[in-house]
Amino acid sequence: MQSRLLLISVLFLMVSCVTQEVCNDNSQSELVAKFKTVISEAVSDTTISGVTLYGIREGKPDSLLYDSSDISSVELPLDPHHTYSRFVMKINELSDTLTLIHNTGFYLMSYTCGYGAIFTLDPDSIIHGSKLFYDIEIKSTVIDADTEPDEEHLWLYF
Amino acid sequence: MQTQNQMKSISGYISKAILLLLTMAVVSQPLSGQDTLRTFGPRLGLDLARFIYFFTEPAEYGAEISGDFEVYKNIYPVIELGYSNMSDTTDLFDYASGGTYGRLGVDYNVLPMKDRSIHHSITVGARYGLSVFTQKAENMYIQNGYWGDMVLESYESSLRGHWVELVGGLRAEVLPNLFLGWMVRFKFLLNQDMDPKITPALIPGYGNGTNNRNFGFSYSIYYKIPLFKN
Numbered sequence: 001m002q003s004r005l006l007l008i009s010v011l012f013l014m015v016s017c018v019t020q021e022v023c024n025d026n027s028q029s030e031l032v033a034k035f036k037t038v039i040s041e042a043v044s045d046t047t048i049s050g051v052t053l054y055g056i057r058e059g060k061p062d063s064l065l066y067d068s069s070d071i072s073s074v075e076l077p078l079d080p081h082h083t084y085s086r087f088v089m090k091i092n093e094l095s096d097t098l099t100l101i102h103n104t105g106f107y108l109m110s111y112t113c114g115y116g117a118i119f120t121l122d123p124d125s126i127i128h129g130s131k132l133f134y135d136i137e138i139k140s141t142v143i144d145a146d147t148e149p150d151e152e153h154l155w156l157y158f
Numbered sequence: 159m160q161t162q163n164q165m166k167s168i169s170g171y172i173s174k175a176i177l178l179l180l181t182m183a184v185v186s187q188p189l190s191g192q193d194t195l196r197t198f199g200p201r202l203g204l205d206l207a208r209f210i211y212f213f214t215e216p217a218e219y220g221a222e223i224s225g226d227f228e229v230y231k232n233i234y235p236v237i238e239l240g241y242s243n244m245s246d247t248t249d250l251f252d253y254a255s256g257g258t259y260g261r262l263g264v265d266y267n268v269l270p271m272k273d274r275s276i277h278h279s280i281t282v283g284a285r286y287g288l289s290v291f292t293q294k295a296e297n298m299y300i301q302n303g304y305w306g307d308m309v310l311e312s313y314e315s316s317l318r319g320h321w322v323e324l325v326g327g328l329r330a331e332v333l334p335n336l337f338l339g340w341m342v343r344f345k346f347l348l349n350q351d352m353d354p355k356i357t358p359a360l361i362p363g364y365g366n367g368t369n370n371r372n373f374g375f376s377y378s379i380y381y382k383i384p385l386f387k388n
Contacts, residue, residue, distance in 0.1 A: 028302065057305065065304070079305045106300065106310055108356050111368070114250025115298045115310060 029117045029145045030075040031100070033154040038134075047072040048091060048158060055079070056086040056097075073152075078143060080104055080117040089132060096129030098136075102143075109145055116145030121153070134158060196274040199385035200227050201234075201337070207377040208240070216246040218360065224378065232267035236283065242362040251298040257291025259363030261323070269328075277331045277382070279339075285323040287345070289362045292316045293353070319361040321347045329380060337380035345372040 037046040053066040053074055065087075066074060078100065079085040087098045101122040109116045121141040128136055134157040143153055203224040211218035220242025226234040243256025263285035269278060298310035327341030347370045350357065358367035365372040 028304075055304065060306070063304065077302070077304045080300065080302060080308060081305055106298070108295070111246075111253070111359055114248070115300050117300065117302075 028077050029080075029119060029143050030077050030147060031119070031121075031143045031153045032073060032075055032147065032151055033156050034073045034152050035071070036137075036155045036157050038157065043155075045072055046158060050092055052090040054088055056088060062088075076100075078102060078104075078117070078119045080106075080119075091132055094131045096132040097127075098129075098133070099125075099127040101125035101127075107144070113145075118142065118144040132158065194273060194275050195387040197277070197335070197382065197384040197387050198228055199383040200225055201380050201382040203337075203378040203380040205240070205376045205378045207340075207375060208242070211242075216244050218242055218244040220362065222363075222376070224380075226265065232279075234265040234267070234281065234283075236263050236265055236285070237261070238263075238285070238363075240363055242360070244360050246359070249299065252296045253294070253359060255291060255293040255358055255360040255362075257289055257362045259287060259289035259291075259361075261285040261287040261363065263323070263325070265325070277337070278329065280326075280328045281341075282324075282326045285325060285343075287321045287323060287363050289319045289364060290317075291319070291358070291360075291362050293356060293358050293360075295356055313355060315353050315356070317352050317358065317361075318349075319347065319352055319358065319364055319367065320349060321345050321361075321364050327376070335382045335384050337378075337382065339378055339380065341376045341378070343372075343374040343376065345374060347371070 035046050035048050036043050038044075047070060049070045050068050051066050051071055051074070052064060052068055053076075054062045054064045055077070057063065057079075065076070074089075076085070076087055083102060083104055085100045085102065087100075089096055089098060102119040103122070105118045105120075106115050107118050108114070119142070121138060121143070123138045123141060126136055126138070136157065137155040138153070139155060140151065140153045203226075205222040205224070208220055208222050211220070220240055222238060222240030224236060224238040226236040228234050238261040239259070241256070241258045243254070245254035246252070263283055265279075265281035265283035267279040267281050269280040271278070292314065294312065294314040296312045298313075300308050300310065302308065323346070324344045325341050327339055329337045329339030331337050345364055347361070347364060347367065350367065350370045352358070352367075361367040365374055
């Protein structure tokens with residue numbers, strides 16, 4: 001009886017469970033802005049040709065996010081160093097500056113993936129020119145690193 | 159006459175011998191009866207399984223002791239006390255957690271034993287666990303290829319985690335009053351949202367706090383102090 005009990009005890013010692021968490025490399029917090037147009041009072045998606053876009057990085061040279069692209073949406077990485085992010089969009093010879101005011105926070109995504117940024121847009125503080133943008137509508141104010149494929153934060157009306 | 163005297167003395171010897179044998183029998187009867195008595199006393203244990211975690215990655219250092227007492231037939235109130243701490247350094251951030259914990263509960267022996275002097279047991283039981291601990295994150299590094307990488311300020315929080323456990327296992331008396339035994343534990347965390355900023359990677363006594371349910375096991379050596387028999 002005793003030897004059986006000991007044998008069971010030893011077997012239990014040999015059993016262990018190991019789980020491995022997988023980290024997604026694309027863990028940037030990006031705002032998704034869809035391009036929209038209004039035709040006969042109906043809102044519809046639109047594709048814009050020749051879109052060039054870059055962020056205004058203080059103390060650093062401009063770096064293009066999009067270069068003469070034919071696109072129907074853009075993904076904008078927000079600035080975790082500040083409470084605002086500024087972008088310049090050019091279409092052909094016209095350009096507008098888009099300024100987004102946001103709260104910036106950080107959170108632990110997971111122990112494998114580390115920390116990520118979380119931004120909360122101030123819905124009353126979106127500043128934009130009127131050469132390109134007809135209007136801007138906020139669809140979601142929270143931007144984190146776990147953006148779903150179909151998630152939309154802004155609608156940019158052209 | 160002499161022969162009669164010799165006969166009397168022989169019969170006297172025989173009588174004395176029988177009386178002596180009867181006496182021995184009477185004395186020996188309660189001795190054999192004592193072998194069937196059950197010993198009672200506090201049983202102190204040391205969880206040897208904790209030492210396995212010294213060699214895991216990341217290592218978790220700690221120790222756990224336990225005490226129980228059969229206060230009523232097959233019913234053992236249990237107290238378990240321990241501490242543990244761990245730290246981990248990665249490219250993304252450094253993390254450390256550590257503190258003390260205690261569990262209170264009861265075990266019930268379901269193993270029927272005809273001979274009460276045998277102390278093996280198969281038990282089922284429950285525990286309530288409470289841990290008081292501190293966790294700390296440092297050198298949190300955020301990669302951002304566009305706006306520039308950044309390092310966050312350190313973060314530290316003092317927390318209390320509590321949970322309940324359903325436990326089951328067995329203990330074998332391998333030598334008089336010396337036991338070896340294992341126990342499996344199904345743990346259910348009651349306050350996983352104790353820190354909204356960092357879900358603890360280690361709640362001492364519970365395990366990984368990112369799981370609201372955990373499985374654990376103990377493998378312990380026990381010594382029962384045989385204070386009295388009954």
